[in-house]
Amino acid sequence: MGASDKEKQTCEKLATDMAALKKRIVDPCYNDDANKEKLIEAIFKEFETIKGLLDSKNFLLGKQPCFVDFSLYETLVFATLLVGKDMVAKTFPELISYQTRVEDLPNMKKHLTNNVPPKSNVPFNMRYCKINVYPNK
Amino acid sequence: MEEEKKKNGAMPTLAYYDIRGVAQAIRYQLIHQGVEFIDKKFPTNEDKSSTSSSDEANLPYFIDVNGSKITDVIEI
Numbered sequence: 001m002g003a004s005d006k007e008k009q010t011c012e013k014l015a016t017d018m019a020a021l022k023k024r025i026v027d028p029c030y031n032d033d034a035n036k037e038k039l040i041e042a043i044f045k046e047f048e049t050i051k052g053l054l055d056s057k058n059f060l061l062g063k064q065p066c067f068v069d070f071s072l073y074e075t076l077v078f079a080t081l082l083v084g085k086d087m088v089a090k091t092f093p094e095l096i097s098y099q100t101r102v103e104d105l106p107n108m109k110k111h112l113t114n115n116v117p118p119k120s121n122v123p124f125n126m127r128y129c130k131i132n133v134y135p136n137k
Numbered sequence: 138m139e140e141e142k143k144k145n146g147a148m149p150t151l152a153y154y155d156i157r158g159v160a161q162a163i164r165y166q167l168i169h170q171g172v173e174f175i176d177k178k179f180p181t182n183e184d185k186s187s188t189s190s191s192d193e194a195n196l197p198y199f200i201d202v203n204g205s206k207i208t209d210v211i212e213i
Contacts, residue, residue, distance in 0.1 A: 019159070019210070070165035074157065102165075111168045123157060 011066055014053075018071035021046060025079050026124075034130040036082070043079050047092045050076075054094065058101060065105060073102040078123045081133055151213075152177040153197040159210050160197040 025046060028039055050072065059065040060072060076099050080088050089096045103112055124133045151167065153160035155178035167174050179196065195208040207213055 015210075018162075065169065067162065067166045070169065071162040073165065074162050105169055107168050107171055108165065111165075125156065 007061060007066075010061065011068055014060055014068040015071060018068050018075065021050075022071070022075040022078070025075055025082075029082070029124065029129050029131055029133070032130060036131045039131070040083050043083055044091070046079070047088075047095060051092060051094060054098060059098075065102065069102060073099060081123055082131075147202055148173050148175050149202055150175040150177050150200045151197060152179065152199075154179050154181045156181060158197075163197065163199070163210065163213050 025039075025043055028034055028042075053060060057063075059069045061068070076095060080096075080099070085096070102108060126133065149167075149172065151160060151163060151174050164176065197210060197213065198206055198208045199213040200206045
C-alpha cells in the first residue's frame with residue numbers, strides 16, 4: 001500500500017478516512033428514520049470533500065491507483081446509486097470521471113464486464129435498507 | 138490449472154460474507170493487481186440456518202500462499 005514510507009502513511013490515513021466516509025454514507029440508509037432528501041444533502045457535502053481530496057489528480061495518491069482508490073470507488077458506487085448518476089454527472093462530473101478511470105483500469109474492466117455472482121454485485125441489501133434506492137425496480 | 142493451484146494452496150484466499158461490504162475494495166485491489174485468489178464467501182446470517190463456525194469469527198481474513206493469516210482490512 002503506497003510506494004514510499006510517506007505514501008504508506010498517507011495511504012493508511014486515507015484508508016481509515018475512506019472507511020469512515022462509507023459508514024457515514026451507507027449506514028444511515030438502514031436507519032428507521034432514513035430520509036432520502038436529507039441523505040442526498042449530506043452526500044453532496046461529502047462529494048465536495050472528495051472533490052477537494054482528488055483535486056486535479058487522477059487517483060488519490062497521484063497517477064497510480066492504490067487500495068484507498070478502490071475503497072473510495074466502492075463508496076462512490078453506493079452514493080451515485082442513491083443520488084442518481086445523472087445528478088452526480090451534472091454537479092460533480094469529476095467524480096464520475098474518477099469512477100470511469102477506476103473502471104477502465106485493464107483488470108477492473110475485464111472483471112466488471114464478466115459475470116459476477118448477483119448477490120455480491122448488489123450494493124444495498126434491500127431487505128433492510130429503509131429507502132428506495134432502486135426507484136425504477 | 139486454477140483448480141490445481143487451489144488444491145496445492147498456491148493461491149491466496151480472501152474470506153468474507155457473500156456480500157460486498159468491507160471486502161469489496163480488497164477484492165478490487167487484488168483484481169487490479171492481477172492476483173488470482175480464492176474468493177471464499179460465507180453465507181450471511183440471514184441466509185443460513187446453522188450456527189456460525191469459528192472460521193467466521195474474524196471476517197474478512199486473508200491467507201497468503203505461505204499460510205500467513207491477517208484479519209484487519211487495512212493490514213490486508
